[in-house]
Amino acid sequence: MSSPREPLASVIKRHGLDARKALGQHFLLDxxxxxxxxxxxxxxxxxxxVEVGPGPGGLTRALLDSDAASVLAVEVDTRAVAVISELAEEAPDRLRLIEADATAVDLAELCPAPRHIVANLPYNVATPLLIGWLRQAAQWERLTLMFQLEVAERICAAPDSEHYGRLAVISQWCADCAQVMRLPPGAFSPPPKVWSAVVSVTPRPEQPSSELFSAMERVTAAAFGQRRKMLRGSLKSVGGEHLLSAAEIEGTRRAETLSVEEFDRLARALLAKR
Structure with a gap:
C-alpha cells in the first residue's frame, strides 16, 4: 500500500509556490x-x-488516480516543474512532464491518441489555448477545461443572448459545448475575483479544413467587430452584399441574431469567393 501523499498546502510552502498573477495562477487544493x-x-x-498548468499538482493527482493510460503535464513555471517532477518519480510509467509554454507547442504531437485535455487553465491564456485546440479539434476526443465563468458563458452562449459572440460561434461550430460545473472564488487559492466554470468540449466528427477555419475567423471578426451595425455594413471588409447573397442571409440583420449554421454558410461563401 502506497504512503499518503503530502498535503498540497505543505508542498506549496516547501517549494515557495505562491500563485503569481502574471501567470494567471489560481490553485485548486480540495x-x-x-x-x-x-x-x-x-x-x-x-x-x-494532457494537463496544462498543473501548478502544485492537485488535479494531476486526481488524474493519476483515474483510469487514464498516461498523463502529460505541461508547465511553464519552474517552481511548479519541481513539484510535478516529484509526482513523476512516484509514477514514472504514467506521468510525463514537459517544461514549456502550452501556447507555443503542438500538444497533439506530444501525446498519443486517443487524447483528452483536462485542465484548470491559467486564466490569462485560456481563450487563445482553446482557439488553438479547436483549430485541431479532430485530434482530441474531449476537452474538460476550467475557465472564468464569463468566458465559459461566452463559449456556451446561444444566439441573440448577452454573451453570444465570436467565441461561441467558433466553439460550437467545432464542438458540442456545455457547462458542467461552477465553482465559487473560495474554491481556489488565492481566490480569484470571479466565479469559475468547467466546460466540456466534445469535438464533432466532421471538422473544417484549416482554410475554412480561417475564413470563419475572418467572418466572425468582421461581424462582431461592429456588432451594432447591420451585417451589410459590418461585413463590407470581407465581401458584404455578395457574401450575404451567397449565404442567403438578409443584410439588415445583426451578427448576434445569426445561428452557427448561418455563420458556417458565410464562411463557406467567403472561402468560395477566394
Whole structure:
C-alpha cells in the first residue's frame, strides 16, 4: 500500500509556490473538487490525458488516480516543474512532464491518441489555448477545461443572448459545448475575483479544413467587430452584399441574431469567393 501523499498546502510552502498573477495562477487544493473534475471528463480508461498548468499538482493527482493510460503535464513555471517532477518519480510509467509554454507547442504531437485535455487553465491564456485546440479539434476526443465563468458563458452562449459572440460561434461550430460545473472564488487559492466554470468540449466528427477555419475567423471578426451595425455594413471588409447573397442571409440583420449554421454558410461563401 502506497504512503499518503503530502498535503498540497505543505508542498506549496516547501517549494515557495505562491500563485503569481502574471501567470494567471489560481490553485485548486480540495481533493474532492479535483476528483470531481477528473470524473467530469468521462471514462479515461485507455486515454492519454494532457494537463496544462498543473501548478502544485492537485488535479494531476486526481488524474493519476483515474483510469487514464498516461498523463502529460505541461508547465511553464519552474517552481511548479519541481513539484510535478516529484509526482513523476512516484509514477514514472504514467506521468510525463514537459517544461514549456502550452501556447507555443503542438500538444497533439506530444501525446498519443486517443487524447483528452483536462485542465484548470491559467486564466490569462485560456481563450487563445482553446482557439488553438479547436483549430485541431479532430485530434482530441474531449476537452474538460476550467475557465472564468464569463468566458465559459461566452463559449456556451446561444444566439441573440448577452454573451453570444465570436467565441461561441467558433466553439460550437467545432464542438458540442456545455457547462458542467461552477465553482465559487473560495474554491481556489488565492481566490480569484470571479466565479469559475468547467466546460466540456466534445469535438464533432466532421471538422473544417484549416482554410475554412480561417475564413470563419475572418467572418466572425468582421461581424462582431461592429456588432451594432447591420451585417451589410459590418461585413463590407470581407465581401458584404455578395457574401450575404451567397449565404442567403438578409443584410439588415445583426451578427448576434445569426445561428452557427448561418455563420458556417458565410464562411463557406467567403472561402468560395477566394
Amino acid at each position: 481533493p474532492g473538487v479535483t476528483e470531481r473534475i477528473a470524473q467530469l471528463a468521462g471514462s479515461l480508461k485507455g486515454r492519454h490525458v
